[in-house]
Amino acid sequence: MIRELRVDAARCTHCRQCLDVCSTNVIGWDEGRDRPYAQFPLDCQLCCICEDACPAGAITVIPNWGLKYYPDYLSKGGMERVKRAHNG
Amino acid sequence: MSAALTAKECNQDVDVLVVDKACASKGWAGKAARTAGLLSFVGQGKDPEEFARYCLKEIGFGLNDQYLLREFAYNSRRIVEHLSNWGVEIERNPDGSMAVGVWPFPWVTAGVDPDMCRAMACKAKEYGVRFADRVVITRLLVKDNRIRGAVGFHILTGDFQVFYADTVILACGSQNFDITPSWCSTGVSQKLAFDAGCRLRNVEFCGMGDFGRIGPDGQRYYGQHSGAHTGHDWLFVRGENISQKWRPGFHSSMDPYAANAWYQETIAGNGPVEVHMEQFNEQSGELFHFHPKARKRMARVEDIAGYPREHEWYEVFPGVISEMSAIRVGHSMQTDVAGLFAAGDAAGAGSARAGAVPAPPAKIHGTGLMNALFMGSKSGESAVLLADVQRKTSAPYELPEEELDQLRTETYACMDRESGISPYDVIHRVQDAMAPCDYIFVKSGERMREALDIVAQAKAMLPEMRAENYHELSKCVDAQAMVLCAELFFLTSLERKESRGFHLREDYPDQSDQYDCWLDVCKDGDGVSINREEIPDESYDYPWQKQ
Numbered sequence: 001m002i003r004e005l006r007v008d009a010a011r012c013t014h015c016r017q018c019l020d021v022c023s024t025n026v027i028g029w030d031e032g033r034d035r036p037y038a039q040f041p042l043d044c045q046l047c048c049i050c051e052d053a054c055p056a057g058a059i060t061v062i063p064n065w066g067l068k069y070y071p072d073y074l075s076k077g078g079m080e081r082v083k084r085a086h087n088g
Numbered sequence: 089m090s091a092a093l094t095a096k097e098c099n100q101d102v103d104v105l106v107v108d109k110a111c112a113s114k115g116w117a118g119k120a121a122r123t124a125g126l127l128s129f130v131g132q133g134k135d136p137e138e139f140a141r142y143c144l145k146e147i148g149f150g151l152n153d154q155y156l157l158r159e160f161a162y163n164s165r166r167i168v169e170h171l172s173n174w175g176v177e178i179e180r181n182p183d184g185s186m187a188v189g190v191w192p193f194p195w196v197t198a199g200v201d202p203d204m205c206r207a208m209a210c211k212a213k214e215y216g217v218r219f220a221d222r223v224v225i226t227r228l229l230v231k232d233n234r235i236r237g238a239v240g241f242h243i244l245t246g247d248f249q250v251f252y253a254d255t256v257i258l259a260c261g262s263q264n265f266d267i268t269p270s271w272c273s274t275g276v277s278q279k280l281a282f283d284a285g286c287r288l289r290n291v292e293f294c295g296m297g298d299f300g301r302i303g304p305d306g307q308r309y310y311g312q313h314s315g316a317h318t319g320h321d322w323l324f325v326r327g328e329n330i331s332q333k334w335r336p337g338f339h340s341s342m343d344p345y346a347a348n349a350w351y352q353e354t355i356a357g358n359g360p361v362e363v364h365m366e367q368f369n370e371q372s373g374e375l376f377h378f379h380p381k382a383r384k385r386m387a388r389v390e391d392i393a394g395y396p397r398e399h400e401w402y403e404v405f406p407g408v409i410s411e412m413s414a415i416r417v418g419h420s421m422q423t424d425v426a427g428l429f430a431a432g433d434a435a436g437a438g439s440a441r442a443g444a445v446p447a448p449p450a451k452i453h454g455t456g457l458m459n460a461l462f463m464g465s466k467s468g469e470s471a472v473l474l475a476d477v478q479r480k481t482s483a484p485y486e487l488p489e490e491e492l493d494q495l496r497t498e499t500y501a502c503m504d505r506e507s508g509i510s511p512y513d514v515i516h517r518v519q520d521a522m523a524p525c526d527y528i529f530v531k532s533g534e535r536m537r538e539a540l541d542i543v544a545q546a547k548a549m550l551p552e553m554r555a556e557n558y559h560e561l562s563k564c565v566d567a568q569a570m571v572l573c574a575e576l577f578f579l580t581s582l583e584r585k586e587s588r589g590f591h592l593r594e595d596y597p598d599q600s601d602q603y604d605c606w607l608d609v610c611k612d613g614d615g616v617s618i619n620r621e622e623i624p625d626e627s628y629d630y631p632w633q634k635q
Binding site: 001020021022023024025039040042043045046047048049051052053061062063065066068069070071072073074075077078081082084085086 | 109110111114116117118121122222243244267269270272300307308354355356357358359381385388389392393405406407408512515516519520522523524525526527535538539559562563
């Protein structure tokens with residue numbers, strides 16, 4: 001659920017620490033541009049440890065909450081009960 | 089990691105290999121880095137017997153393995169002190185003593201470096217522990233009910249991997265159904281153990297109430313739950329404290345009564361339910377002793393979510409955290425398969441130490457990491473002792489080539505399909521059954537059968553799953569585990585016809601003596617078998633039980 005893994009190219013030292021820290025395998029390496037990118041953005045858990053671990057402070061996580069699938073917090077019947085209660 | 093370190097400390101000549109889906113060799117694995125860096129333990133001035141009694145009465149509702157409970161109570165402080173030998177930094181006072189938050193409960197909470205596994209990985213390498221990073225394990229190798237190793241694939245290269253071992257410790261987390269960000273374990277450990285022939289225990293207690301926040305845009309956000317734990321005592325509806333209305337007093341976190349209160353108020357149309365951030369901040373400042381790095385990390389996550397952190401009310405909805413950690417282990421962390429052990433989140437509930445709650449941390453914030461350390465060090469010691477005997481008494485094992493070919497074909501089956509369903513579609517279908525709180529922690533027979541129908545739909549999708557790359561192949565493994573775990577959760581929940589701990593049934597609202605037992609579930613042909621297991625209360629024989 002990440003919109004962008006923003007990388008400050010001037011700061012990035014290409015150490016690939018960000019790849020190592022990503023426990024969900026979201027970050028890939030763009031060999032052409034020699035920098036990280038969000039290869040599997042859907043699976044980012046927004047732990048932001050990549051930001052923390054980057055020795056150059058070159059990474060910013062920009063979330064996209066809309067990417068995440070959020071199931072209902074009540075069953076269909078439960079939702080209807082709440083609606084009925086609200087409508088008196 | 090604690091299992092690997094302990095194994096080496098018991099026998100430096102033993103060959104220890106850590107296989108991990110993430111990057112354990114550099115300490116980036118597990119939940120430690122993504123949690124609050126808290127360790128709760130029976131500290132100075134706290135009574136271990138009182139801890140055991142509190143856990144039995146107030147948390148586990150009689151379903152605790154009291155032998156383990158007591159062992160934890162008497163050893164937790166020693167385990168915390170031992171961390172410094174592994175290079176782990178714990179918050180200390182200027183005089184060098186451990187800085188702890190003191191609760192009105194029989195435990196204390198210390199702040200630990202959330203990146204503790206980095207230090208532990210360095211120490212492990214110093215000890216000679218080997219690592220295989222980025223490997224997804226798909227099957228345990230079992231022959232004549234004895235563990236022989238495991239197979240899997242490398243998530244980056246796709247290479248098929250075969251590991252042979254005299255003993256194996258499963259420590260790859262619990263099942264969270266990937267509903268709450270950062271709380272994203274997918275239950276592979278549960279499926280590996282179940283398929284290998286192990287019993288799972290306390291599956292029905294694997295869902296607990298936690299709240300999600302409703303953002304300014306009306307979007308529901310699971311998981312940004314800072315304040316959830318102590319906040320259970322401060323849920324308000326139109327100025328009235330409903331936590332106190334439903335269960336007066338101050339309680340340790342994740343209280344099932346408080347969670348039920350806010351579900352009942354919501355369902356009665358009395359929402360919105362709100363929490364005041366200041367209440368949490370006040371208490372957390374006094375009672376929690378966060379490591380500065382953990383505090384900074386939590387603040388960052390809240391920042392990007394745009395949540396209030398200071399003096400504001402915010403609206404919450406009743407959500408769930410599933411924490412299926414049900415591999416049944418004995419007092420040496422052994423499973424039903426000889427040579428196979430389990431530790432940490434994989435077997436927290438299955439050990440029965442915590443009782444009728446998802447486990448641990450369950451109701452004691454900060455015992456998740458403690459549980460991993462406790463079970464890890466026990467399993468490391470047990471596994472190394474048994475491995476020593478196995479190595480001396482039996483010939484090395486190698487899987488016949490045709491069986492390896494079969495396992496290879498099964499592993500890549502989802503990639504070999506030309507068309508099919510995305511694993512994410514299957515996962516979302518399972519989540520439809522595992523997210524509603526009136527399926528998970530306020531249950532009824534009718535609703536659970538409805539949820540089982542949803543799980544059956546997800547199960548029917550499995551043979552058509554298709555992966556386009558190795559990352560998606562790992563999601564297929566996750567989806568299979570989620571379907572199994574969801575099914576087991578509802579089957580065992582239907583079987584327990586009472587309310588106890590975090591298993592609340594509207595159709596059986598009272599606790600029943602008939603269910604003073606554990607429910608074990610295991611594979612039975614193509615189906616499952618659920619059996620009662622008596623709790624050996626008389627063997628615990630503690631003086632305070634007679635009071």
